[in-house]
Amino acid sequence: MEVEKDCFTCPRQAVSDVNGNGRDQTVIRAGVTVEFFGVVRLVAGRRRLDVKPGSLGDVLRQVVEQCPTLAPAYLTSTGRPNQCQVVLNGLLVTDDLSRRVSEGESVLLTTLDLGG
């Protein structure tokens, strides 16, 4: 099922995709969407990844399995964040790997060096 909508009006259900112009389009997908930003995006080599729901630890383990270049600098081989910021649904900054991440939710990953 793919439905265009503003990803920010429905952040817990929607995830964004990017067309060739770099403009956000939105599609609803099954599972959890992991969005990569900054250097983490460069190292992962992708903007986003769909994974299965589970604990945050489970989600990050799937990320490092599918993007092994993120280890060890940004995630450990078991998926523990290292020099990496984790934000759920654009709002909740967390390091609680036991937290449940449900279908339709998003996990943002970027580096810790914020600001400018």
Added chain:
Amino acid sequence: MSGAGEIPRTQPNVLWSAVPDGTAAVQGCGGYHGRYLIIDLTRGAVQVCTLGQEELRRVVGGAGLGVYLLLRHNPPDVDPLASDSCLVIAFSPLVGSPFTTTAKFAIAAKSPLTERCCDSLCSSAFALAGKRTGFDALVIKGVADQPCVLVVSDREVHALAAPELWGTTVSACDRHLAARYPGREWVTIGPAGERLVRFATIQHDGRHAGRGGLGAVMGSKRLKAVVVSGNCFTRIAEPESAGRLARELAARSLGPATAKYRLLGTVANVAFLRRVGALPERNFRSAGVEPLEHFSGEDLLGEQRVARKSCAACTIGCEHRFRTAGGEARVEYETIYALAAACGRQDLDEVLEAARLCDELGLDTISTGVTIGFALECVERGWLRLPEMAGHVRGALPGWVEAIGLKMGDLGELLGEGVRRLAARLGPEAENIAPHVKGLELPGYEPRAMPMMGLGLAVTARGADHNRTSGYEVDLSPGHDRLAPGFEQVAALVEQENRAALMDSLILCKFLRRALTDFYADCAAMLRTVTGWDVTSGELREVAERVVTLRRLFNTREGADCSEDTLPDRFFREPLSGGPAAGAVLDRSRFYRLRAHYYALRGWSPDGLVRLDTLQRLSLLPFAEAVGAVCTRAQ
């Protein structure tokens, strides 16, 4: 002022020349000359003043030393653009040491934009050459009788008439000075500084001491450039230890802790901060709504980037330059925030060209863009009549920037005064949505989505200042509700502000901060090996607090009170539109409770005045009394 050693004019364009007397430099420690130079442009005279080890150790250098000297030499209540107003250029003990990112200098003055304390940092070879003049700081006062260039070396100071440079852009002036002064370094202002635009910058090698309008202070003195050179080197007390530490730090500076700056630059923030609802849009009317992904560092990397540059003595290399219609431009996150998001502009070429023009004219990109964004909303609401800004005029942004930088027409005259003064002309409704604190335009962090950043912007001495507070680090830390912070987050904010004050005084680039494994211990080790002092982490924590307090004392002396430590009314009344924090609005009572806690942690009274016991604890009481900065109401 002694005017020691004044000599007659020997060249037609020499306005005056003076030889600083031979006051002995500080003995017994490395890193410092132990003296500073006062230069009076009106009288054409110089005076050498000593700096004792004890006072240097209390403020270290850079921003700390700059504010300390500003309190000492700037007359209370002086008009920032008047002759008596001082411009302080301060170096630091780590300048010229082997430590990475230390080729930096601070410039301090009373801001013509805020009329409060302003210290601004700039980077690169000017710091190295300036310190080799044999002075830890230059204090420039007075007004030259015609546009001039001030030349400071380790042997002589002179002012040269420079009418041919007045009116030149920054790059044209650079080319002229490069031909005239090979092997020397300089800072310059652009046309905006000459025309006293209140957010004009001071530039060196493409980098700008950007915030607060210090370029206008320089322009008010008819000073186009300061050229420095010399061969006075300071000693490093423990060269072997310093070298070893420097190599370790340089290695860490090349790791993942600084990868963002090396690979993408600060424009890497655009996509992420937009996604977490923290990138303000259209004069803070929304966040995360405008299509701005194409401004992100990740997207710009492949298409527009033409070069990456480093400051002198830096292993990070954060400066990323991008192709524009008129050449190339240095672009930072704040550039994109201010000139694109805040103004609701989406045309990449237009924004990059506007950024280039800001640098050429010597304009602070944040204040320029935010003032334009504010004016656009005022025009839209019918509060401001500027026909050239009505409607969405494609490609108009560079023209507006040029008008501001050259103070052309009503647009240039009105917007060149900054948001606060423009709002005051338009009335209370405009003032409620005017995005500034203490007159300094807000940087690119939406306070409703980042409340601790908002508090930090409200309380810092320079005004809405992201470089002195780093509250975003607190907002984006795990373990708390980002939209409803508590006292624990205030303590973290104080710590962030203290660390920034110390880095700005040592001076170390803040982009290095995550490469430091034990912040205060690492800083103490660096300072110890350069100076030979037995400095400890605890001592540096106190230095940091002292620097923050000195800035507060300056503001209090200028008449500031706690009513200035707040945010625009809009953030307390209008729910945020768009983004994951949609609907968020700042709770006024919570904000003031947190602010009161901030004051308490700082040792300030409930109305934000520095208490006497705090001055005593920080060994500042005699100095504060001497410069008239003690407020008895603080008790």
